[in-house]
Amino acid sequence: MSKKVITFGEIMLRLATPDYLRFCQANQFNATFGGGEANVAASLANYGIETEFVTRLPQNDIARACVMELRKQGIGTSKIIYGGERLGIYFLETGAVARASKVVYDRAHSSIAEIRPGMIDWDEVFKDASWFHWTGITPTYAWKRYRRQTDWASRYPATSTTGKISGNTVRQPMRSCRN
Helix, strand or coil: CCCEEEEECCCEEEEECHHHCCHHHCCCCEEEEECHHHHHHHHHHHCCCCEEEECEECCCHHHHHHHHHHHHCCCECCCCEECCCCCCEEEEECCECCECCEEEEECCCCCCCCCCCCCCCHHHHCCCEEEEEEECHHHHHHCCCCCCCCCCCCCHHHHCCCCEEEEECCCCCCEEEEC
8 A cells, every 4th residue: 555645735935044144144045945844745755755745836936946846855746736926935044052043934925825725636635645744834824714724624534545644733742643
């Protein structure tokens, strides 16, 4: 049986100050991509586990660079949907010694923030999946206009042979459960 793990969430452009500089000291930023669910997929792919990352990205060169980076990590990208205007961005000021790191998020009106229930074909996504991983932040901010958090909740147990789900609901520790 397949051990394919599906992860769902936001991936953002990370702009970090170099050399532990503060935002006000930096003249440039190092660009990478980051997101909790993509990080989980990358870690699992490093162990040889088949992964598929599901998200919504704009159709532009920055998003293409992001997808290329995911593929370099061995993460499946065939279930990514496209639309919207922009990729979310976060700015990182890496802490030094006793100074804590700082993060500034700019995710308003990002592609994933504008996702709507029904845009993703969850029956297709969950075909041959053995595990589904998500975190609570994506449905919380992306679908807060709706009374239901997700449309995958009704699809996953019906389409998966194992029904294993892991997730993080932002303020609570990681949990895993069956169905």
